[in-house]
Amino acid sequence: MSRRTPPSLEHLAMQNLLSHPALANSALDDLPMLLFPSLFMEAYIGGHKEVLKAMVQAWPFPCLPLGDLAQPPDLEIIKAVLDGLDLLLSNKERRNRWKLQVVDLLGEHPGIWTLGYPAMAQISYPGFPPGELRASPWTGMGEEQPLMIAMDLTIAHSPKDDLQAFLLQWAWERRERVRLCPRVLEILSDSSSETQKALQVVNPDSILELLVSKLCLGETEKTFAFLLSQMKKLRILSFCNMCAHLDTSSSPNFSCSSFQLGAHLGQLQHLQEVRMKEIVFLGGKLPAIFRSLPPLKDLFLSSCNLQEADLRFLSRCPCTRQLKHLWLRNLSMKSFSPELLRALLEQVASTLEILALEKCEITDAQVSAILPALSQCSKLSSFSFYGNHVFMDTLQSLLGLMARLGHLNESIYSPPVESYVPTGNLDPDRFFQVLAGLAQDLRDVVTTPNKIQICPGFCHLCNYFLYYFLGPDGSWVLRDEEFHNHEALAG
Template sequence: MSRRTLPSLQHLAMQSLLSNQALAVSALEDLPVLLFPSLFMEVYARAHTEMLKALVQAWPFPCLPLGDLAESPDLETFKAVLDGLDLLLAKKEHPNRWKLQVLNLRNEHPNIWIQGYPSMAQISYPDVLTDRPTESCGKMTTVEQPLILLMDLTIKDGAQDAFQGHLLQWVRERQEQVQLCSRKLRILSGSIYKIQKALRVVRLDSIQELVVSKFPCPEVLKTFAPYLGQMKNLHILTFSKMCGSYFTSSSRNGWCSCKFGAQLGQLQHLQELYVHDVCFHYEKPPSILRTLTSLKTLSLSSCLLSEAHLRFLFQCPCTKQLKHLRLRSLSTVCFSLETLLDLLQGVAGTLETLALEDLAFTDVQLSALLPALSQCSQLRFFSFYGNHISMAALQILLSHTAQMGHLRRGLYPAPLESYYPQNQWPWDIHPERFAQVLAVLAQTLMDMRPSHKVQICTKFSHYLNKYRFYTLESNGSWLLTEEHLSGLSTLSL
């Protein structure tokens, strides 16, 4: 006969409180601190709005990590939380006695509600709490410090998220007492009205990661530029699907880009720059990169770049200490291999990740590249898939990378002998020929005994971020997997 688990005294006490909300509200001042997390979790799940308002006002910790309690908060329940904050903000006579300082709507503390009081009491946000404004913001003074809301935002076209829209409006009406901090901001809209409406609410120096996509014309870029210059703590910047207008004069395109570049130069903490499907027409060397400080990560993908662009970029001070470099789907007709070799020789001592993907490199170009590649003594990840090299060239490449002591993972293309010979790129794998290729490669690698994981890529889709790899196992067999590749600085090794 199974033994039933008896409810704990804490659970019984909480159930007793919830059976009489009026009694529970009056008892909050005498409620032990350790009971608050479990009580709040139960009240939130049951949507007891009046009790929620009281719990928010009496919350005994500096932070309320609401984003970890529910991935998609019920809007009506969340409104009760905001009502509780309104009542808290109304107690202006004792602002320094507030316990609650930060409402966190990000999911960054897994299981914290299950862990309860000990973990809840340890949460702190020194990067936010110690960097509050010292100058007046509207009518807000240093005596009345603002309540901080932490939430990652997405500005997009079409129907807006009701939860985010309500929160932005709530903050907009209380900017004297509340500040919205967004560590990650995604702008997926070309509507300058929507962009400005959101950015006027967010504390811009709180943004550490910015994704910008689909700006349709230089005018939007020009209007957005001053906001970018105020993002003083930006670490990661991603541009995608942004093209200068073919119907705009060269002077207009160039002027807007220069204005944008001037703001980009204000970002002294920028470390990672990702540029995908971007083209600034009529421009000489890209002014948006002219004033950058030292970058750790640079990724250029599907961009229309000239020899002058790349040579200028690779000679910039910002690329002298690169740790992660990706060049993907760029036309080698537009730039010479010598330009790339100059860059690799300059960063050979610092580079940890090198991805030269889908560049249509041939055996001749690979041969010229190998001496510079061998100098990259700190390389931990190397990707060369999507290039057009023979089996003999691939074996030579593997012999070079096998000698790199720090290398942990390598992505290589299936050699030309793997495909139907009559087809043009992208070719289809010939099953029998590829099986022979894998057998030869397995024996080659068993003889070389490289310390890094070797993967042969036969199919890839950059749009879907999906890749098919054959990975050599320790027993000499090949394992077929489909993977998604993460960002350069966070690749799984």
Template structure:
């Protein structure tokens, strides 16, 4: 019965489906409902099936085909590999955006080739087809709902004038000027093994540079090649893109400082970049000091051009040692998230961080793996005071913080009223100071995840863990916290195993277990 599929009485009316997108799984829910009711196909569906039985008729009918029939007919033509119909439909596409990526299977080169052949036919036309509105070919996996809502009788809900957050990206109509067609992609570059689809796309765009814009919103880079023998080294790919469309860049591979300097001019053109993550920037011991300073300056100066940057993550970026001020002084807009992890920093770097104008609205801060053992706590104290009203997550794992430093930080930490996650594993803190820490964090009502180190008293003379002591001390600390408030998630962790890297933790159920802790 339909009432088993959905509690809403309006679903009993076959013609009323306006709330379907917000209920369960949208179009799939509707299809299940239709199957249970054995409702016959709609007139649009029957018309599409009839057209595809006669390809010549389908081709001749496209000029007068209702726009409501285009998406379901396009899907059916792709599925049945009616190549000529697909190409003709691309030329007569009545919407400004064709979200092809949502229909493509992984590495679906054939679908891409068919569609691009249709675009080639468009580009070769001296006079545009009367109905052509296509301005964007979207190859991302987004916009699945565009196809779902057009796949059945819900076309009535998607009237041509309707606007919805589920619609594919809309762009202004043509105004008589021949503008480039935009291709939107998300790129995952493994340059040691570029897949055939990416190579085909790059070569196709390269040959049509004057009439095609390749726009990438999100890019992940897993390798770097700058030698001339490669067909598509990283600098050639970056040179092909409309870089001011870039919103997110993540570099997963180790780069030298020279490679970072090569990347810098392209970074400076990414004026709408919101998120940047780089890691493993190695500095050669043999590099000339003057060259070193010049390369660092070349890279850091680009940050002054990134007015939209809100999330910055630098991990194992060893060039930051003594040079963090060059990055921070160039930031134009307030950061929302800052992560500087597994880096060597001087006390002057932390002083620059605490005085940085762009951190006053910071919500997420991570200094994981930055050794602070011999650093004065005052800069971090000032930093916590400045972000106390906005900070939600604070990660100080494996920073080597000692009792005296933590004691100095406690007043500032207790004012971080919005804090939801506090990660403090891997610091050498005594039982008495940990109790003081728990008394302070007990005031933070928003805390939902707390990760504390097991106290120093849980270790033997040579640093060996005494599991009995761990359980005893952590149970006592948990009682201390529960006496002040009811915690949500609290873990006490011992030092990671030097062989496997796993960390044993004492949980709220009083059980000591071994967990793999993500970096």
């Protein structure tokens, strides 16, 4: 017979307390700090709501990492925790003796509950060191630091889960004493009132990544601009499907708004990545918005009606001089001067590692113009020219150059114009003739299988594409798989 390890005296004592809530509540003041994390975890997992309420009020550490418990935060259990917080928030005398500063739902301290009270005491949240109370920047809070709830946040018509909806409303009702601290903030609502309400309970200094979609700047601009100017730690900024009531190039007010947005962005000195997709009013406004940006590492522009002046600005702007990743997708450049794209690539040649020029209607003349600049991109490891259809001679020149770049691991191209019939459909016979000609040209210079890939089609529904790459014997090999690295291709 196998012998079971008998429960420890500590475990038996905790189970006895949890089975008698009244006893547990009265014993908390005398409970050794050593047992606090273990007892709280047992109460949380076991759903002992009354004990949880009492333990929150007596919590002896600056941070309560609920997101790192063995099971995900449960709405009913979180409500019990918040009930305990309510009693403290409404009791000034007890609040003055309260050590808890942050309720952390992010889950960034894995295993912390099993490390014991010394580890709990060392947890800190950026900007709010343990035990240090600071004067609050929020009007109406006086010298009291608000309770911070660390959680990623999505502002939408329907919050993505019941817990988030409840916490948003709970924080709004206590906005003088509570702040939500998201590392990632998504604004996906086109409701001005709903967005402004949520923004009033957000601590902007905690935000590292901001995604804004469907927001009408004309309605929420004042609140949004104030919030943006306070995001001093922001690293990633994404604008998608933005709208504006003043969406005309002749409107001096909208031009002024662009300058104001650029001024606020200029204060974000930690910004590293900017992504703009489906911003129909961006054309001609890029200099005003980007002028004061710090040097970026990643720039993504997709489905925006850029003008020649915008591309010329990017080729001269200090913010692009250290780019590592440049994504230009679905931007019509066929009427642009060939020298503009060349100047931009010369600007980023020394640092660029990933380059995507996808569905930009790039012409043969433009390809010929950028070949010298591409030859200078010595660090380039990934290149996508998908969705641009040039003639066979031009494609051969481009492939020959890219195949010789030492650090290039993979690149992808669409078939040349000769592969298609006049109706625009791919002709299999013509396509395989093209592949045969390319194989002859590339056999001696392509040493890695994925360095040159010809992609005749892509399925956006399943995120899979068909592509041909040169095998070891110099013949083309067909493969269909999910495309991971060039995210813009499937975007």
